[in-house]
Amino acid sequence: MMSKLTNFLLVTLILALNYDESNSQGVQELIQEVKETILRLERSGKIKRDYEPYTEPVLLDEEGYDFVIVGAGSSGSALVHRLSEVSNWTILLLEAGGEPEIYTDIPFWSRLAEYTQLNWGYVSEKEDNIALGLKDQRIPLTRGKGIGGSSLINSLIYTRGTKEDYNRWESLGNPGWSYEDVLPYFKKLENCTIPIRDDLYRGHDGPISVQDAYQTKSGDVFIEAAENSGYKYVDYNGRTNKGVSYMQHNTKNGLRCSGESCYIRPIKHRKNLTIRKNSQVTKILIRNNTAYGVEFFKNGRIYTAFANKEVILSAGAINSPQILLLSGIGPKHQLLKFGIKPIHNLPVGQKMHDHIAYSVLGYTFNDSITFNFSETLKDESFINLYNKGEGPLRSINTVQNILFTRSSFEPNLQRVTDVEIIGLSGHIVSSSNNTGEIEVTNAIYENTFKQYSNQFVGSCAIALLHPKSYGRVELRSADPFVHPKIYTGFLTDPEGRDAKALIEGIREANRIMLSPAFEKYGIKPMDTPIYGCQQHEYDSDEYWECAIRHVAHSFFHYTTTCKMGPESDPEAVVDSKLKVHGMRRLRIVDTSIIPITLSAHTNLPAFMVGEKASDLIKEEYLLD
């Protein structure tokens, strides 16, 4: 039973199922078991948890604050941490979801939260010729819902992006966002204690902690294989990211360091900060193009909060555009279609960037160099984690290594890495035949992967960092509780460049893995074709394109739906101070403002945006 459930976890971690009542029964049992273990160890004094429930003052029908912040996710957490340093500002933080779960601090088990109310449960619309091997032909578009937001359920991969990335932000007409401008915020927010680091680029006094990821033997061999294949070991958050490294993880003493645990938890008792959970904002109140408050839904009814200074949306790259649209800010024709009175015509939600990834490139070994799942429910593992910050529970998704490289299709950006390869010490088949809940179709599981169960397995996930294709977010309904329509647009670029670059990345991962370092562990590629692609010669371009169109998925890095840019940019929604164009007292502070694809996962950029925004706001109101 347990090995089946544990395996189920790995399976789903990688392909990231969406929350779904019908398949969640086994997960709910596992969640119960993990919770009981933690509580039992806590009661017997073997572990100590640092957590107090969130409480809030009595709620009035109408309340007034200086700032009303919508969303306690990555950016919102950083923002509220810094704004509430000004003790004479009153701040209301409204969060649609609830508190973290008892197990979300534990990296290995935290991803269970994805199958709970802590996930909004978005999936893509059905799109042509993509997700052909995923259930329902839909791509899970997971999003955290709770204090901490997506940083509560993400994979803890710690990446900033490069100098070239941020210099592009500035060159697109966004003064103040060059690398030189944002680097001080990346340094300010972190406490970096990893052994191999570019000290000039790293910080040591911030609330966000970064550590090297848990490693099994296969992680060390991956480094050796990459070095022998021409890559240098680098601190990829330093001077250059091109090269290989242990994965840097967003953990503190081995526990998850989320926006909640590292930014909000330590300051939640500040006097003039009010945090209201289970409070979903349904509308911004606007008069004369000026935001003066919000309406939110809590305990079955609507309340009003007024903002004397500003309303700030930090609801993330899917919900911030949705809230703008519901409030009359967005493409006029779309608003009229839903009977929403247009207030200001802006291209809200019209462009959504994301990173497409292929994560089932698998290998088998003849030796136990990979992750041992049978350790993850042992008391000793919990005790080790809470008391020493060590052991397998520090691992998330068995992710161990990261490598950034440049494909020959890198589209005229020069010097920007466009392919990322992640080394994992497991694969979706890891030691079981459980198929029930895997997000690839049963036919693919049965015919392609099942034969590799009960072996030592590892895998690589390959992501495209600067795809040309992009998606969009639109309203499905004027009802704020109905999920918006999300199109990934994956692999829709007319020249087919994205598929070619991803294929080159897959071949590069194979070149590294099949180089001599892994030979002594009897490495063999899982070369059974993805079911549905057998008609193509294995390893031909046609084969890989077919495989990608079947099982590639999102890395959950949605950006650009409220793009930052000058008024002259027809795609722009906010200016370089993050104020919504044509509006007053309304800002957006989250990953939706990121103007262009990034060579990074988006959690650290989200933290940075929150940090930088807090200074923009302080400069504006505290100068005289």
Ligand SMILES: Cc1cc2nc3c(=O)[nH]c(=O)nc-3n(C[C@H](O)[C@H](O)[C@H](O)COP(=O)(O)OP(=O)(O)OC[C@H]3O[C@@H](n4cnc5c(N)ncnc54)[C@H](O)[C@@H]3O)c2cc1C
């Ligand atoms: C499964 C998964 C794995 C990931 N792995 C990584 C990783 O390893 N490394 C990495 O760097 N990035 C990762 N990411 C991406 C990263 O976590 C996100 O890009 C980042 O957290 C986004 O921050 P944000 O502030 O823009 O939005 P979020 O953190 O999503 O915060 C938005 C918040 O607003 C709340 N909200 C939304 N609507 C409303 C409303 N109407 N009223 C009130 N509140 C509302 C939400 O509930 C949420 O708490 C991952 C994401 C996911 C989902």
Ligand SMILES: *[C@@H]1O[C@H](CO)[C@@H](O)[C@H](O)[C@H]1NC(C)=O
């Ligand atoms: C608020 O505090 C700031 C500094 O923290 C100070 O400059 C300002 O004068 C204060 N404003 C009021 C109204 O007290």
Ligand SMILES: *[C@@H]1O[C@H](CO)[C@@H](O)[C@H](O)[C@H]1NC(C)=O
């Ligand atoms: C809270 O804000 C009010 C003004 O809005 C101020 O008078 C009071 O001193 C603040 N409280 C603290 C603890 O700073």
Ligand SMILES: *[C@@H]1O[C@H](CO)[C@@H](O)[C@H](O)[C@H]1NC(C)=O
């Ligand atoms: C940074 O991390 C180290 C190691 O965990 C710790 O000793 C130190 O106190 C931390 N510094 C801050 C400012 O939190």
Ligand SMILES: *[C@@H]1O[C@H](CO)[C@@H](O)[C@H](O)[C@H]1NC(C)=O
């Ligand atoms: C609308 O706002 C502008 C800018 O603050 C102001 O000049 C104008 O008088 C306002 N109009 C009304 C009707 O309040």
Ligand SMILES: *[C@@H]1O[C@H](CO)[C@@H](O)[C@H](O)[C@H]1NC(C)=O
């Ligand atoms: C995995 O861990 C279990 C429990 O600690 C142990 O009994 C087993 O030998 C380990 N398996 C391998 C292959 O190391």
Ligand SMILES: *[C@@H]1O[C@H](CO)[C@@H](O)[C@H](O)[C@H]1NC(C)=O
């Ligand atoms: C796998 O399936 C076989 C038969 O189909 C069964 O005997 C075995 O117990 C299963 N293993 C697991 C881990 O579920």
Ligand SMILES: *[C@@H]1O[C@H](CO)[C@@H](O)[C@H](O)[C@H]1NC(C)=O
């Ligand atoms: C694994 O395979 C390699 C290469 O064939 C071989 O040298 C090694 O001895 C094998 N190891 C085990 C444990 O069988």
